Amino acid sequence: MRAMLRSAALCGASCFAMVDPEIAIAQASEEVAKEAKTEDDDDDLKDAREIVVLGHIGYRNRTETTEPTLVYDTEYFQRFEPLTAGDALKRVPSVSFLSDVIESDGARLRGLDPGYTQILVNGEKVPGSNVDRSFFLDRIPAELIDRVEIVRSNSARRTADAVAGTLNIVLRDAFELDGGYVKAGGLLFDDGDVKPSLGAVWGGALGPGRLLIGGTIQGRHNPKDKLSLRYGDSPENDPDFETEEFDNREDQSDTRDGTDYSLNGSYGIDFGATKLEFNAFYVHTDRDEHERSREYDDRTATTGPIGGGGNLLTDNDQAEDIKQDNYSLDAKARHEWSLGETTFRIGYSRFSEDIETTEVEVDFDTDEDPPEFGGERQLQDIEDREFSLGFDHKFGLGSNVNLIVGAFYQDKDRDTDISSSEDEFELPIELQLTYDQFEQSPVDFPTAFDEFEPITGGLNRIEERRKDAFALVEGKTGIASWEAGVRLETTDVGIDDFEAEESFSNDYSLVLPSAALKLDVTASDRINLAVARTNRRPRFDYLSPALLEAELGDNDLLGNPALEPETAWGVDAGFEHRIGRTGVVGVNLFYRKVSNLVETVTVIDPETGDPLEGSEGEGTFVLQPQNAGSGKTWGIEFDLSTSLEFVGLPDTGIFGNLALLDSKVHDDFGSRRFNGQPKYVYNLGFIQDLRNLAAAFGVTYRKQGPARDRVVGEEVKTTYGGELEAFIEKRFGKSFTLRAVGQNLLNGKKKEVFNKFDTIEDQFDRDFDEYEIESEKAGPIFQLVGRLAF
Numbered sequence: 123m124r125a126m127l128r129s130a131a132l133c134g135a136s137c138f139a140m141v142d143p144e145i146a147i148a149q150a151s152e153e154v155a156k157e158a159k160t161e162d163d164d165d166d167l168k169d170a171r172e173i174v175v176l177g178h179i180g181y182r183n184r185t186e187t188t189e190p191t192l193v194y195d196t197e198y199f200q201r202f203e204p205l206t207a208g209d210a211l212k213r214v215p216s217v218s219f220l221s222d223v224i225e226s227d228g229a230r231l232r233g234l235d236p237g238y239t240q241i242l243v244n245g246e247k248v249p250g251s252n253v254d255r256s257f258f259l260d261r262i263p264a265e266l267i268d269r270v271e272i273v274r275s276n277s278a279r280r281t282a283d284a285v286a287g288t289l290n291i292v293l294r295d296a297f298e299l300d301g302g303y304v305k306a307g308g309l310l311f312d313d314g315d316v317k318p319s320l321g322a323v324w325g326g327a328l329g330p331g332r333l334l335i336g337g338t339i340q341g342r343h344n345p346k347d348k349l350s351l352r353y354g355d356s357p358e359n360d361p362d363f364e365t366e367e368f369d370n371r372e373d374q375s376d377t378r379d380g381t382d383y384s385l386n387g388s389y390g391i392d393f394g395a396t397k398l399e400f401n402a403f404y405v406h407t408d409r410d411e412h413e414r415s416r417e418y419d420d421r422t423a424t425t426g427p428i429g430g431g432g433n434l435l436t437d438n439d440q441a442e443d444i445k446q447d448n449y450s451l452d453a454k455a456r457h458e459w460s461l462g463e464t465t466f467r468i469g470y471s472r473f474s475e476d477i478e479t480t481e482v483e484v485d486f487d488t489d490e491d492p493p494e495f496g497g498e499r500q501l502q503d504i505e506d507r508e509f510s511l512g513f514d515h516k517f518g519l520g521s522n523v524n525l526i527v528g529a530f531y532q533d534k535d536r537d538t539d540i541s542s543s544e545d546e547f548e549l550p551i552e553l554q555l556t557y558d559q560f561e562q563s564p565v566d567f568p569t570a571f572d573e574f575e576p577i578t579g580g581l582n583r584i585e586e587r588r589k590d591a592f593a594l595v596e597g598k599t600g601i602a603s604w605e606a607g608v609r610l611e612t613t614d615v616g617i618d619d620f621e622a623e624e625s626f627s628n629d630y631s632l633v634l635p636s637a638a639l640k641l642d643v644t645a646s647d648r649i650n651l652a653v654a655r656t657n658r659r660p661r662f663d664y665l666s667p668a669l670l671e672a673e674l675g676d677n678d679l680l681g682n683p684a685l686e687p688e689t690a691w692g693v694d695a696g697f698e699h700r701i702g703r704t705g706v707v708g709v710n711l712f713y714r715k716v717s718n719l720v721e722t723v724t725v726i727d728p729e730t731g732d733p734l735e736g737s738e739g740e741g742t743f744v745l746q747p748q749n750a751g752s753g754k755t756w757g758i759e760f761d762l763s764t765s766l767e768f769v770g771l772p773d774t775g776i777f778g779n780l781a782l783l784d785s786k787v788h789d790d791f792g793s794r795r796f797n798g799q800p801k802y803v804y805n806l807g808f809i810q811d812l813r814n815l816a817a818a819f820g821v822t823y824r825k826q827g828p829a830r831d832r833v834v835g836e837e838v839k840t841t842y843g844g845e846l847e848a849f850i851e852k853r854f855g856k857s858f859t860l861r862a863v864g865q866n867l868l869n870g871k872k873k874e875v876f877n878k879f880d881t882i883e884d885q886f887d888r889d890f891d892e893y894e895i896e897s898e899k900a901g902p903i904f905q906l907v908g909r910l911a912f
Contacts, residue, residue, distance in 0.1 A: 167297065167298070167299070167300045168298060168299055168300065169300055169301055169911075170299060170300065170301030170302050170303045170323075170325070170911040170912070171301065171856050171857055171911040173196070173197075173200075173299070173303065173911070174303045174857065174858070174859055174909040174910065174911040175853050175855075175856055175857065175858070175859050175911065176197055176200070176201065176818075176853075176859075178197075178811070179197075179704075179765060179773075179775035179809050179811060179818075180194075180195055180196075180197025180198040180199075180200070180201075181198065181704045181705065181706070181763045181764065181765070181775065181777075182194055182198065182706050182761065182763035182777075183195060183269075184648075184698070184700060184706050186603075187640075188596060188603045188604060188605045188638045188639070188640045189273060189274075189275055189276075189277045189605070189638045189652060190273070190274040190275055190638070190650040190652050190694050190696050190710065191271055191272065191273050191274070192214065192215065192271070192272040192274070192708075192761070193269055193270070193271050193272075194210075194213075194214055194269060194270045194272075195268070195269045196264075196267050196268055196269060198213070198763075198777075199213060199264065199267075199270075201809060201818065201820060201849050201851060201861065202820070202822060202847050202849055202863060202865075203264075203849065203861060203863045203905050203907055204264040205260075205263070205264060205319075205340060205342070206226065206259060206260040206261075206262060206263060206264055207259040207260070207261075207262040207263075207264060207267060207270070207291050208221075208225075208226030208227055208229060208258070208259035208260045209226050209260075209264060210264050210267065210270065211226070211229055211259065211270065211289070212226055212805065212824055212845070213777070213779075213805050213807075213822060213824070214270065214272060214779065214805075215272070215759050215760075215761045215779035215780075215781055216231055216232050216233070216272075216287075216757075216759050216779075216781040216783075216803065217229050217230065217231055217289075217803070218230045218233045218799075218800050218803045218826045218829075219826075220798050220829065220840060222344070222346060222376075222872065222898065222900075223346060223842075223866070223870035223871065223872050223898055223899060223900045224344055224346075224865070224866050224870055224900045224903065225260065225344060225378075226259065226260060227258040227259060227260045228252070228256050228258055228259075229241070229256075229259050229289060230286075230798065230799075231272075231286040231287045231289060232286045232287065232712065232714075232755065232757060232781070232783060232799075233755075233757075233781070233783045233796070233798070233799035233800050233803065233829070234285065234286045234755065234796055234798075234799060235254065235256075235796070235797060235798055236252070236254060236256030237252075237254035237255050237256050237658055237661065238284075238285040238286040238658055239256065239284070239285075239286045239287060239288070239289060240280075240281065240283045240284035240287070240288040240289070241256065241257040241259065241288075241289050241291070242288060242289070242290040242291065243262065243290075243291050243293065243403070243450060244290075244291075244292055244293055244295075244401055244450075244452065245290055245292075246450065246452055246467075246469050246471070246510070247281060247283075247471070247508065247510070247532070248448070248450055248471050248473070248508075249471055249472070249473040249506035249507065249508050249534070249536070250448075250473055250506065251446070251473060251475040251504050251506070253661050253662045253663040254661045254662075255283075255659060255661070255662070259289075259291070261382075261405055261407070261446070261448050262291055262384075262405065263321075263338045263340055263382060263384045263405070265305065265321045265323075265336070265338045265340075265384075266293045266294065266336065266338070266384060266386045266403065267291060267292070267293060267294070268292050268293060268294040268295070268298055269292045270289065270290070270291060270292070271288075271289070271290040271292060272287065272288075272289060273287055273288035273289075273290065274287050274652070274694045274696070274710065274712065275287070275636070275638060275652035275653070275654050275692060275693075275694045276288065276634075276636055276654040276656050276692075277594070277605065277607065277636055277638065277654070278592040278593070278594045278607030278608055278609040278634070278635070278636050279514065279526060279528065279592060279594060279607070279609075281530065281590065281611070282609055282611060282632070282634045282654070282655070282656045282657055283656070283657060283658060283659060284656050285656045285657070285658050285688070285690045285692070285714060285716065286714070293386055293388070293401070293403060294323065294325070294334055294336065294386065294388070295334060295388040295390065295399065295401060296325060296331065296332040296333055296334045296388040296389050296390035296399070297332060297390050297392075298325065298334065299323065299324075299325030299334055300325055300326060301324070301325065301326065301911060301912060302322065302323055302324030302325065302326075302911070302912055303322070303323055303909055303910060303911040303912065304321070304322045304909070304910050304912075305319070305320065305321040305322070305338075305907060305908070305909045306319070306320055306907070306908055307319045307320075307905055307906050307907030307908060308341075308905070308906060309341060309343070309903055309904070309905050310903070310904045310905075311343050311345060311901070311903055312345060312900065312901020312902060312903070313345045313377075313901070315343050315345070315379075317340075317341025317342065317343050317381075318339060318340075318341045319338075319339075319340055319341065319905065319907060320338065320339040320340075321336065321337065321338040321339070321340075322336060322337060323335070323336035323386075324336070328389070330391050331389055331390050331391035331392070331398070332389070332390050332391075333387075333388070333389050334386075334387065334388040334389075335385075335386070335387045335388075336385070336386045336387075337383075337384060337385045337386070338382070338383070338384045339381065339382075339383055340381065340382045340383075340384075341380075341381055342378070342379070342380045342381065342382060342409065343377075343378070343379050343380075344376075344377065344378040344379075344900065345375075345376075345377045345900065345901070346375070346376045346377070346898050346899065346900045347373075347374070347375055347376075347898065347899055347900075348372075348373075348374040348375075348376055348415075348896060348897065348898040349371070349372070349373060349374070349896070349897050349898075350371065350372040350374070350894055350895065350896040350897075351368070351371055351421070351894070351895045351896075352368075352369045352370050352371070352372070352892055352893070352894045352895075353367040353368055353369055353890075353892070353893040353894075354367040354369050354890065354892070354893070355367040355890050355893060356877060356888075356890050356893040357893075358888065359888060359890070363893070367893075368421065369892070370417045370418065370419055370435055371417065371418050371419075371420065371421055372415050372416065372417045372418075373415065373416050373418070373424075374413060374414065374415035374416075375412075375413070375414050375415075376411070376412075376413045376898070377411070377412050377413075378409060378410075378411045379409065379410050379411075379412075380407060380408050380409025380410060380444070381407075381408055381409075382405060382406070382407050383405070383406045383407075383408075384403065384404065384405045384406075385402075385403065385404045386402070386403045386404075387401070387402045387403070388400065388401045388402075395457060395458045395459065396455070396456070396457045396458075397455070397456045397457075398453070398454070398455050399453065399454045399455075400452075400453050401450075401451075401452050401453075401454075402449070402450065402451045402452075403449065403450055404447075404448070404449040405446075405447075405448045405449070406445075406446070406447050406448075407444065407445065407446040407447075407448075408444075408445055409444040409445075409446075410441065410442065410443055410444070411441070411442040411444065412440070412441050412442075413438075413439075413440045413441075414438070414439050414440075414563070415436075415437075415438045415440075416434060416436070416437050416438070416559055417434070417435040417436040417437075417438075417487075418433045418434055418435060419433045419435055419487070420433045424559075426557060426558065426559060427484075427486040427555075427557050427559075428486050428487060429486055429551075429555065430555045430556075430557075434486055434557075434559055435485075435486055435487035436483055436484065436485050436486065436487060437483065437484045437486075437557075437559050437563070437564055438481065438482070438483040438484075438564065439481070439482050439483075439563050439564045439565045440479065440480070440481040440482075441479070441480050441481075441565075442477055442478070442479045443477070443478045443479075444475070444476075444477050445475070445476045445477075446473070446474065446475045446476075447472075447473070447474045448471075448472075448473045448474075449471070449472055450469065450470070450471040450472075451469065451470050451471075452467065452468065452469035452470075453467070453468050453469075454466070454467045461515075461517065462515055462516045462517045462518060462524075463515070463516045464513075464514075464515045464516075465512075465513070465514050465515075466511075466512070466513055467510070467511070467512035467513070468510070468511055468512075469508075469509070469510045469512075470507075470508070470509050470510075471507070471508045472505070472506070472507045472508075473504075473505070473506045473507075474503075474504065474505045474506075475502070475503070475504045475505075476501075476502070476503050477500075477501070477502040478499070478500075478501055478502075479498075479499065479500040479501075479502070480497070480498075480499050480565070481497060481498050481499075481500075482495075482496070482497035482564035482565050482567070482569065483495075483496055483497070483564055484557070484564050484567075494546065494548065495546070495547055495548065495564070495567060496544070496545060496546040496547075497544070497545045497546075497564070497569050497571065498542055498543065498544050498545075499542065499543045499544075499571050499574070500540065500541070500542045500543075500577075501539075501540070501541050501542075501574060502539070502540045503537075503538075503539040503540075504536070504537070504538055504539075505535075505536070505537045506534070506535075506536045506537075507534070507535045507536075508532060508533070508534045509532070509533045509534075510530065510531065510532045510533075511530070511531045512528065512529070512530045512531075513528055513529050513530075514526055514527065514528030514529075514592075515527055515528065519595070522597050522598040522599065523595065523596070523597035524595070524596050524597065525593070525594075525595050526592075526593070526594050526595075526596065526607075527591075527592070527593045528591070528592050528593075529589075529590065529591050529592075530588070530589075530590040530591075530592075531588065531589055531590075532586070532587070532588040533586075533587055533588075534585065534586040534587075534588070535583065535584075535585050536583065536584045536585075536662060537582075537583050538580065538581070538582050538583075538584075538662070538666075539576070539580065539581055540576065540577050540580030540581070541574040541575055541576045541577065541580060541581075542574065542575065542577050543571040543572045543573060543574045543575070544571065544572055545569045545570055545571045545572065553567075576620075576621045578621065578668050578669065578670060578671075579619065579621065579622075579663075579666045579667075579668020579669075579670060579681065580621065580668075581619070581620040581621040582617065582618060582619045582620060582621070582666050582668075583616075583617070583618045583620070584615070584616070584617050584662055584665060584666075585615070585616040585617075586613055586614070586615050586616075587613070587614045588611065588612065588613050589612045590609060590610060590611045590612070591609070591610050592607060592608065592609040592610070593607055593608060594606060594607020594608070594636075595607065601641055601642045601643060602639060602640070602641055603639070603640040603642075604637070604638065604639045604640070605636075605637065605638050606635075606636070606637040606638075607635070607636055607637070608633065608634065608635045608636070609633075609634040609635075609636070610631065610632070610633055610634070611631065611632045611634060611657070612629070612630075612631045612632075613629060613630055613631075613659075614627070614628075614629045615627060615628045615629065615665070615683075617665055617666065617667065617683045619666065619667055619668060621668075622667070622668065624667060626667055626683035626684075627683075628683055628684055628685075628686075630686050630687065632655075632657055632687065632689065633655075634654070634655045634656065634657065635654070635655055636652070636653065636654035636655065637652065637653050637654075638650070638651065638652040638653075639651045639652070645700075646699055646700040646701075647697070647698075647699050647700075648697070648698050648699075649695075649696070649697050650694065650695070650696040650697075650698075650710075651694070651695050651696075652693070652694045652695075653691070653692065653693050653694075654691075654692055655689060655690070655691050655692075656689070656690050656692060657687040657688060657689045657690070658687055658688040658689075658690075659687045660685035660686070660687065660720065660747075661720075661747075663681070664681055664682060664685055664720065664747040665681060665682070665683055665685060666681040666683075667680075667681045667682075667683050668680075668681050669681075669744070671736075671737040671738075672736075672737065672738055672742075674722065674745055674833065674834045674835040674836075675742075675834065675835025675836065675878070675879050675880050675881060675884075675885075675891070676736060676738040676741075676742045676835075676880040676881055677736050677738075677742050677743050677744070677745050677834055677835060677881065677882065678736045678737050678738075678742070678743070678744045678745065679722070679744075679745055679746070679747075680725060680744050680745070680746045681746070681747070682746050682747050682748060685720060685747060685748070685749060686718060686749055687718065688716055688717065688718045688719055688720060688749070689716070689717050689718055690714045690715060690716045690717070691714070691715050692712065692713065692714040692715075693712065693713045694710060694711070694712045695710070695711045695712075696708060696709065696710035696711070697709055697710075701764045701768060702764065702765065702767050702768050703767070704764060704765050704767070705762075705763060705764025705765060705767075705768075706761075706762075706763055706764065707760075707761070707762045707763075707764065708759075708760070708761050708762075709758065709759070709760050710758070710759040711756075711757075711758050711759075712756060712757055712758075712759070713754070713755075713756045714754060714755050714756070715752070715753075715754045716752060716753045716754065716755075717752050718749040718752075719749070719750070719751035719752050719753050719787065720747050720748070720749060720750075720751070721747070721748065721750045721751040721789055721790075722745045722746065722747050722748075722833065722834050723745065723746060723747075723748050723750050723790075724743050724744070724745060724882075725743070725744040725745065725746050738880075741880075741881040741883055741884075742880070742881050743881075743882060745834055751787065751788065751789065752787075752788070753785060753786060753787035753788075753796060754785060754786055755783070755784065755785035755786075755796055755799070756784055756785070757781055757782055757783040757784060758781070758782050759779070759780070759781045759782075760778075760779060760780045760781075761778070761779040761780075762776070762777060762778045762779070763775075763776075763777045764776060764777075773810065773811040773812070773813060774808065774809075774810050774811075775808060775809040775810075775811075775820075776806075776807070776808045777805075777806070777807055777808070777822075778804070778805065778806035778807070779804060779805050779806075780802065780803075780804040781802060781803050781804070782801070782802050783799055783800060783801060783802060783803070784801070785799055789832065790834070790882070791832065791885065791886065794830065794832050795830060797829075797830070797831040797832065797833070798829050798830075798831055798840075799829055800826045800827040800828060800829040801827035801828060801829075802826065802827040803824075803825070803826035803827065804824070804825055804826075805822060805823070805824040805825075806822070806823055807820060807821050807822030807823060807847075808820055808821060815852075816852065816853040816854070817850070817851060817852045817853065818849075818850075818851050818853075819848070819849060819850045819851070820848065820849055821846070821847070821848045822846075822847050822848075823844060823845065823846050823847075824844065824845040825842070825843075825844045825845070826842055827841075828840065828841045829841075834882060834885070835878065835879055835880070835885065836876060836877065836878050836879070837876070837877040837885075838874055838875065838876050838877075839874065839875045840872065840873070840874050841872070841873045841874075842870070842871065842872050842873075843868060843869075843870055843871035843872075844868055845866060845868065845870060846866075846867040846868045847863070847864065847865050847866075847867065848863070848864045848867065849861055849862065849863040849864070850862045856911075857910060857911040857912070858908065858909070858910050858911070859908070859909045860906075860907075860908045861905075861906075861907050861908075861909075862904070862905070862906050863904070863905040863906075863907070864902060864903070864904050864905075865902065865903040865904075865905070866900060866901065866902050866903055867902050869899055869900065869901055869902065870899065870900050871897065871898070871899045872897065872898050872899075873895070873896070873897045874894075874895075874896045874897075875893075875894070875895055875896075876892070876893070876894040876895075876896065877890060877893060878890065878891045878892040878893070878894065879891055
């Protein structure tokens with residue numbers, strides 16, 4: 123690692139040494155003359171050189187929308203060279219993750235489960251593979267992003283699947299860029315692997331309109347090491363559990379390796395009264411994940427199989443071949459005429475995922491002689507398609523007052539096909555005695571897998587038809603801007619379980635009012651107030667009617683096609699203050715009360731009135747997700763983004779944000795927080811421009827607090843170490859920038875503590891089936907990236 127750091131430092135130093143004083147002085151003079159970006163020029167066309175050669179530090183934008191919204195342009199993120207939209211969001215308020223280290227996929231706004239956050243791309247919903255309806259943000263390359271919008275409270279004009287809020291990823295469009303640039307670089311990982319980072323974007327006039335087209339090739343690599351220690355009891359029951367209750371140790375290497383390919387296109391025509399836009403993006407992921415784990419009956423020893431006098435219990439090798447395709451097409455037409463402004467939208471999105479998993483294991487910890495050898499292969503094919511139509515019209519009702527009415531239709535089909543094949547046989551005794559877990563692997567032995575067969579509940583289709591209508595009134599009076607509206611959402615759900623040859627249907631309607639008020643009390647001070655009713659639709663795996671045996675400890679899980687959405691009333695109250703020309707400091711309070719919360723409850727036998735017994739016999743039960751709970755969450759959010767111009771340091775930019783989060787949910791075991799919600803998450807850092815050297819450098823540090831999860835059969839506490847990133851950049855003239863970036867400089871760490879139980883009674887009595895401590899870590903990543911504008 124020291125060698126890598128020295129190399130990065132030498133690279134940065136060499137960049138500075140190459141500066142041309144005349145160019146630097148001329149560029150500095152030019153940059154001093156530039157005015158900071160204001161709210162009134164958001165729609166101005168950007169020269170490609172402004173994106174490549176940043177002459178100023180990017181700050182959080184102050185928006186004019188009535189609903190409370192934070193906006194971060196790509197300039198705010200770019201210098202730290204995030205790879206994905208998820209990486210970029212690590213620097214904005216209230217976003218946490220429960221991902222593996224050096225990954226950022228399922229964004230948790232306000233710390234809540236990803237299914238509570240609405241993810242939009244260009245203002246439109248997009249499908250994904252996740253059963254909780256969330257969209258993994260590592261599917262969107264950061265290079266495609268124009269800005270990120272955090273909408274804290276919902277409006278009637280937007281679909282209301284946004285209990286925690288909305289993250290809108292706005293891609294570059296035809297009216298954003300003039301000119302083009304190319305990007306080329308590489309990433310060096312802790313294990314010595316090198317991956318490419320390539321991209322190109324161009325925007326300009328074409329025919330009657332403007333065209334933007336771009337593409338990226340992004341190498342991905344994530345090598346991690348994991349350690350698990352397992353015990354038969356826990357410290358709460360046995361203070362000497364480390365010596366008395368030790369069961370086994372697992373050493374695991376986990377490497378994820380792949381490449382993302384993306385294309386983004388936009389074409390727009392502005393006829394004055396009429397504006398047409400056509401947008402498309404496509405992302406293809408080709409990824410391999412390989413996990414190798416070995417279990418031992420000793421905390422430190424690594425000798426061979428127990429049959430040969432060693433302490434190797436099991437040896438497991440698992441490989442996944444993942445291919446994903448995500449694309450979206452949409453068109454918008456906006457027309458201003460005597461009766462107001464009319465907008466039409468049409469869109470189609472599709473997500474497909476094919477995963478082939480092969481897992482092979484040798485089990486030496488058995489009474490069998492010779493030991494058992496077995497394997498399983500699984501094929502997973504998911505396709506999620508969405509077609510949507512939208513319409514809205516704005517009427518002028520008088521001075522600064524408008525009425526907006528609209529409708530939305532969505533046709534969603536999700537097909538799931540999961541099948542598996544198994545193989546088991548006895549491992550010859552001579553292999554047991556000579557097996558070397560460091561030179562050999564379970565996959566070295568021949569396997570003869572059975573025919574693939576659908577797993578229980580693994581072959582189904584879920585269809586949803588949505589028909590929404592909304593109306594709102596908005597206006598501006600003196601220092602106040604306001605809006606109030608209501609949205610009606612109706613949904614018809616159809617579920618076909620092809621493996622069980624059963625079909626189910628359900629329908630529901632929701633009335634969702636909302637209101638927002640913005641008070642510009644002074645030229646620098648603003649107050650935002652908002653209230654809205656939102657919802658979260660049921661998980662796909664909970665809607666499937668299949669009975670999954672021993673899914674929750676030894677308890678069975680029965681799906682529930684009759685599930686209805688969770689609903690929430692929410693309030694946001696915020697204050698922000700402008701600092702100088704560029705800075706903003708803000709504070710926001712939020713509260714959400716969730717009803718119809720989905721919890722797993724015991725199924726009652728209609729004939730006897732007793733709990734239905736599970737497949738594992740006495741003491742186990744059949745559990746089912748039902749709308750049986752309620753919960754509430756609240757918190758306070760601070761954010762700061764400003765230069766230090768007010769103290770005479772215009773070329774120093776600082777930023778920071780802090781969210782303090784809390785919640786309360788009641789389940790069968792008492793009171794808890796929402797699963798996975800950390801107690802806090804914060805980020806802070808600075809950027810220093812060196813105008814005379816045409817250079818800059820910066821550092822950012824991020825930390826999130828511990829989070830807990832509790833479901834039937836398992837309880838988890840998750841903690842993370844801090845994350846440190848740094849960059850050094852050198853600008854050459856007006857068209858070229860070279861940037862060196864270090865990520866995960868503190869060797870990111872994640873620790874999980876598992877309490878595992880066989881039955882509900884055991885969980886009440888704290889009678890552990892297993893207590894596990896799992897930790898993982900990953901090393902630093904170094905990037906060297908050059909950008910050239912043309």
